[in-house]
Amino acid sequence: MSAPFFLLFFSLLSALHPSSQQQSCTADTFSQNRVFTLCNSLPELSASLHWTYHPVSSTVDVAFRAPQSADGWVAWALNPTGSGMIGAQAIFAFLDSTGAMTAISYPLTNTSPTVRNTSLSYKVYSMASDLSNGLMTIYATIDLPNNNTKVNHVWQASNLFTNGFPNGHRTSGPNVLSKAALDLLSGQFTATGDSTLHLKNRHGILNVVSWGILMPIGVIISRYLRVFKSADPAWFYLHAACQSSAYIIGVAGWGVGLKLGSDSKGITYHPHRNIGIALFCLATLQVFALLLRPNKNNKYRVYWNVYHHATGYSVIILSVVNIFKGFDILQPDSKWKHAYIAIISILGGIAAILEVITWVIVVRRKKSENSADKFQHSANGGNGYGGRQYQEA
Numbered sequence: 001m002s003a004p005f006f007l008l009f010f011s012l013l014s015a016l017h018p019s020s021q022q023q024s025c026t027a028d029t030f031s032q033n034r035v036f037t038l039c040n041s042l043p044e045l046s047a048s049l050h051w052t053y054h055p056v057s058s059t060v061d062v063a064f065r066a067p068q069s070a071d072g073w074v075a076w077a078l079n080p081t082g083s084g085m086i087g088a089q090a091i092f093a094f095l096d097s098t099g100a101m102t103a104i105s106y107p108l109t110n111t112s113p114t115v116r117n118t119s120l121s122y123k124v125y126s127m128a129s130d131l132s133n134g135l136m137t138i139y140a141t142i143d144l145p146n147n148n149t150k151v152n153h154v155w156q157a158s159n160l161f162t163n164g165f166p167n168g169h170r171t172s173g174p175n176v177l178s179k180a181a182l183d184l185l186s187g188q189f190t191a192t193g194d195s196t197l198h199l200k201n202r203h204g205i206l207n208v209v210s211w212g213i214l215m216p217i218g219v220i221i222s223r224y225l226r227v228f229k230s231a232d233p234a235w236f237y238l239h240a241a242c243q244s245s246a247y248i249i250g251v252a253g254w255g256v257g258l259k260l261g262s263d264s265k266g267i268t269y270h271p272h273r274n275i276g277i278a279l280f281c282l283a284t285l286q287v288f289a290l291l292l293r294p295n296k297n298n299k300y301r302v303y304w305n306v307y308h309h310a311t312g313y314s315v316i317i318l319s320v321v322n323i324f325k326g327f328d329i330l331q332p333d334s335k336w337k338h339a340y341i342a343i344i345s346i347l348g349g350i351a352a353i354l355e356v357i358t359w360v361i362v363v364r365r366k367k368s369e370n371s372a373d374k375f376q377h378s379a380n381g382g383n384g385y386g387g388r389q390y391q392e393a
């Protein structure tokens with residue numbers, strides 16, 4: 001049971017690992033048979049940069065490409081004076097009012113610029129752009145500032161416009177992490193976006209897998225497997241194994257969350273943090289509950305059951321709520337949120353179907369017990385297996 005989930009867990013982990021996140025840029029082709037000597041798959045927005053450096057003239061031919069639709073824009077910039085958006089000498093590409101692709105340049109001097117075709121601090125020899133197969137590409141030949149091949153660049157993709165000109169983008173997630181230092185000679189790059197991003201991704205994956213997927217599966221196992229006589233006591237061991245691995249992974253993810261919290265001075269996501277702490281306490285209680293579990297025939301067992309179930313269901317509900325709060329904070333690519341919604345819906349669907357099956361089995365079993373009782377005059381004291389067992393559990 002747990003093997004496929006560990007597989008899922010590690011494939012998720014590797015999928016979010018920075019190096020595997022990037023598609024290779026080497027197979028990209030360009031209109032008008034343009035070719036470039038080097039390329040980088042950029043760490044954000046699925047973008048790539050291709051370039052040819054001409055040392056003799058100290059110029060660079062670049063092609064910047066990112067996924068974009070006809071109602072959006074892309075932008076790429078060198079920043080000769082800093083590392084972020086302010087000071088960046090940007091080239092924008094978008095469809096103009098006539099529906100033709102256009103490229104304009106604009107030096108970004110503040111965070112709410114009025115983008116208009118304006119010359120940059122370095123010479124731009126040519127600008128062009130195209131849109132094909134959902135990819136928008138900017139082509140330009142520029143003077144390399146100070147002939148310095150170690151550059152800082154930033155890039156962007158958005159669909160916000162004002163009066164037909166690019167204006168604004170999301171101010172969180174990939175859209176603010178899209179910057180890097182790049183060596184034009186070697187192609188080596190260092191993302192300068194957010195050093196904690198990978199820690200945040202790890203926190204997200206560990207917690208989604210443990211609290212968000214394994215724990216609900218553990219509940220499904222205990223609630224629906226036990227009704228089958230042949231699955232007793234296997235369901236119990238499966239349930240305990242599933243929830244203990246979920247707890248161990250979950251506490252690891254929780255620890256990463258605490259580290260992130262202590263690292264981000266001045267920024268606290270109070271609800272996310274508080275729910276996280278409550279979850280840790282409730283889940284730890286469940287571990288102790290397992291150890292303090294009274295015997296099946298103990299008269300207090302029924303109270304223990306109520307307590308164990310109430311805590312368990314609270315953990316599941318709070319986990320799902322907190323995972324969505326986490327998605328809102330981290331704002332990963334929407335496919336991750338959609339994937340989680342799909343997984344949790346499938347689990348919900350499976351639970352609904354099993355709930356129906358369980359009730360059918362229980363009701364049938366009760367019926368046959370009742371008719372057996374009539375014949376046997378309650379020889380066994382009516383202490384049947386099915387219904388009682390199910391409701392106790």
Ligand SMILES: *[C@@H]1O[C@H](CO)[C@@H](O)[C@H](O)[C@H]1NC(C)=O
Nearest residue numbers: 054055056057058147148149
């Ligand atoms: C630019 O720098 C390279 C070495 O990095 C040098 O070979 C080249 O001559 C320089 N070009 C100009 C125009 O100064």
Ligand SMILES: *[C@@H]1O[C@H](CO)[C@@H](O)[C@H](O)[C@H]1NC(C)=O
Nearest residue numbers: 102103104105117118119127
């Ligand atoms: C932008 O300005 C440059 C010169 O500054 C000009 O060559 C180019 O045609 C202009 N582009 C647009 C789309 O207006």
